[in-house]
Amino acid sequence: xxxxxxxxxxxxxxxxxxxxxxxxxxxxxxxxxxxxxxxxxxxxxxxxxxxxxxxxxxxxxxxxxxxxxxxxxxxxxxxxxxxxxxxxxxxxxxxxxxxxxxxxxxxxxxxxxxxxxxxxxxxxxxxxxxxxxxxxxxxxxxxxxxxxxxxxxxxxxxxxxxxxxxxxxxxxxxxxxxxxxxxxxxxxxxxxxxxxxxxxxxxxxxxxxxxxxxxxxxxxxx
Amino acid sequence: xxxxxxxxxxxxxxxxxxxxxxxxxxxxxxxxxxxxxxxxxxxxxxxxxxxxxxxxxxxxxxxxxxxxxxxxxxxxxxxxxxxxxxxxxxxxxxxxxxxxxxxxxxxxxxxxxxxxxxxxxxxxxxxxxxxxxxxxxxxxxxxxxxxxxxxxxxxxxxxxxxxxxxxxxxxxxxxxxxxxxxxxxxxxxxxxxxxxxxxxxxxxxx
Numbered sequence: 001x002x003x004x005x006x007x008x009x010x011x012x013x014x015x016x017x018x019x020x021x022x023x024x025x026x027x028x029x030x031x032x033x034x035x036x037x038x039x040x041x042x043x044x045x046x047x048x049x050x051x052x053x054x055x056x057x058x059x060x061x062x063x064x065x066x067x068x069x070x071x072x073x074x075x076x077x078x079x080x081x082x083x084x085x086x087x088x089x090x091x092x093x094x095x096x097x098x099x100x101x102x103x104x105x106x107x108x109x110x111x112x113x114x115x116x117x118x119x120x121x122x123x124x125x126x127x128x129x130x131x132x133x134x135x136x137x138x139x140x141x142x143x144x145x146x147x148x149x150x151x152x153x154x155x156x157x158x159x160x161x162x163x164x165x166x167x168x169x170x171x172x173x174x175x176x177x178x179x180x181x182x183x184x185x186x187x188x189x190x191x192x193x194x195x196x197x198x199x200x201x202x203x204x205x206x207x208x209x210x211x212x213x214x215x216x217x218x219x220x221x222x
Numbered sequence: 223x224x225x226x227x228x229x230x231x232x233x234x235x236x237x238x239x240x241x242x243x244x245x246x247x248x249x250x251x252x253x254x255x256x257x258x259x260x261x262x263x264x265x266x267x268x269x270x271x272x273x274x275x276x277x278x279x280x281x282x283x284x285x286x287x288x289x290x291x292x293x294x295x296x297x298x299x300x301x302x303x304x305x306x307x308x309x310x311x312x313x314x315x316x317x318x319x320x321x322x323x324x325x326x327x328x329x330x331x332x333x334x335x336x337x338x339x340x341x342x343x344x345x346x347x348x349x350x351x352x353x354x355x356x357x358x359x360x361x362x363x364x365x366x367x368x369x370x371x372x373x374x375x376x377x378x379x380x381x382x383x384x385x386x387x388x389x390x391x392x393x394x395x396x397x398x399x400x401x402x403x404x405x406x407x408x409x410x411x412x413x414x415x416x417x418x419x420x421x422x423x424x425x426x427x428x
Contacts, residue, residue: 008331008382010355016367020346024269029240032247034268034343035261038310043255052333057228068334068349070239074232077246081231089234091249106259113267116310119386146224152384154331156358168314168387179226188385190316203362206377212385 004063005056009156009199030069037072039104042112045083049178053150054078119172121185126215129189133164134221137191137213143175144216150178153217157209160197161221165210166190173214186215273342274413276307277390280340281416282407285395295319295392302339312339312388318381319392320418325376326391327365327418329357330383337388341413348417358382368419391418398424 025031041051054075056063063071080086085101087093104112129135139159143149152174170185177183195207235242250256280302284291294301298315302308308315315337318326330336331354336344347353356364361378365371372378381389393415399407399422414420 005332007351007354008329008357009359010351011359012352012355014350014352016347016350016353016356016364018347018368020350024343024345026346027240029243031265032243032261033239035264036243036247036250036256038264039256039260040250053226054228055333057230058232059230064351067239068346073239073243073246077232077235077242078228078230080246082228085253085255086231086246086249089245091253101255103255103257104260105257106263109260109263109267112310113264114306114309116308116313118313120314146226149224149226152332154382154384156331166316168385171314171385179224181224188387190387192379199359203360204374204378207361207379208377209358209380209382211382212387214385 003155004060006155008154025069026067030067033069033073033076037076038113040076040080042102042104042108044100044102046079047177048117049150049172049174050180051075051079052174053178056150120168121170121172121183123170123185125170125185125187127167127187128215128220129164129167129187129218131164131167134161135164135189135191136161136219136221138217138219141217143179145176145181146179149175151175153213154211156198157191157193157211157213160193162191162193162197162211164189165192168212171214173216175214175216188212188214189218191218268338268343272309272339274340274411274416275408276342277337277340277413277416278408278411280305280307280390281392281411281422282404284392285399285407286404291392307339309339311335312337314387315340315390316381316387317390317392318379320394322394323376325372325378325418326389327357327361327378327380328383328389328391329354329380331355331358332382332384335383335386335388337390340388340390341416345413365419368414370420391416393422396422396424 055071058074137157141153141158143151168188171188173184173186192210195202334349361380409425410422415422
């Protein structure tokens with residue numbers, strides 16, 4: 001996985017194109033990609049973290065050039081490929097386990113979309129940080145279990161110091177779940193950083209950025 | 223350390239996305255892995271049923287009813303569940319309130335996480351590289367692209383949606399809307415005001 005997707009704080013001279021405001025879909029093929037991706041998300045063959053990882057793992061030049069739903073499409077094809085459903089641009093002749101593929105039926109759509117996929121787990125895992133406590137973010141934001149693996153620790157906060165402003169209980173840990181290493185829930189916190197501690201030039205000394213961070217992303221502040 | 227060898231199967235498909243998705247869909251149909259009616263139902267949900275009106279109703283209720291506002295902020299998931307407004311990409315929601323001293327702005331720098339059940343699908347700009355890159359570094363410059371100017375006395379707080387928590391901004395109620403009914407207030411609340419890139423405003427024609 002490259003870091004092409006980790007965009008926070010990247011210098012970008014472009015204005016925000018607010019005229020692009022209301023188009024959820026710019027073409028019919030985007031609707032197809034959206035609907036198929038959601039439907040196959042219920043197949044039970046992968047999870048949300050895996051599908052994010054699949055998008056992030058597209059060739060970096062493609063990640064940067066593709067439109068939003070083009071990324072979804074590339075990621076989806078890769079997921080189908082690794083599950084042996086497609087091969088060489090067509091259906092695979094391997095006998096994949098069709099029995100384990102759950103086809104989404106129309107009658108279940110409403111119920112399943114409504115249910116969603118909560119990531120909070122009842123298990124109370126280790127919680128080493130308290131509200132108001134100053135914490136440091138790990139200096140290295142690579143996945144610690146898988147080489148070049150998925151993580152939700154953005155580059156721009158690594159090694160930085162902030163303050164815990166919320167605790168959200170234990171949540172599925174993406175760095176493990178994206179690689180089918182189990183849900184491994186960890187305590188999840190919101191950590192507030194002063195903008196002036198993140199950027200050389202900050203717009204206003206009072207401004208702040210809040211990032212949701214898991215237990216193992218954080219360290220005691222010394 | 224483990225390796226993960228996810229391969230680039232997409233390169234074996236036609237590069238034009240329109241042709242690419244048709245090729246993929248043909249395979250999935252042949253293998254019986256998709257049901258067109260289910261796809262139609264998904265699109266109907268996000269094109270016609272779920273949108274910023276859901277969020278606007280919550281904000282209007284919060285403006286009109288102080289007790290509700292407290293519940294909404296302190297017990298968000300239960301309140302949304304009671305109103306049938308929970309669901310995919312809104313399983314865990316935090317409501318952040320704009321005040322005289324704080325203006326909140328929502329972004330997802332790593333992808334494009336967005337509270338679907340409350341606001342529908344994200345607008346194109348929310349998914350753009352420019353917004354994802356700039357919102358955390360120079361939120362005031364980003365806001366000026368939306369013609370939003372903030373007094374220097376206000377702190378800007380940017381929320382980067384890195385986990386499955388989804389954020390909704392509770393905008394300040396414009397003084398000129400005080401005294402209106404909850405129903406009337408709904409039409410003042412814009413989608414952008416609930417992301418933090420805009421303010422509530424009087425409905426057109428009023």
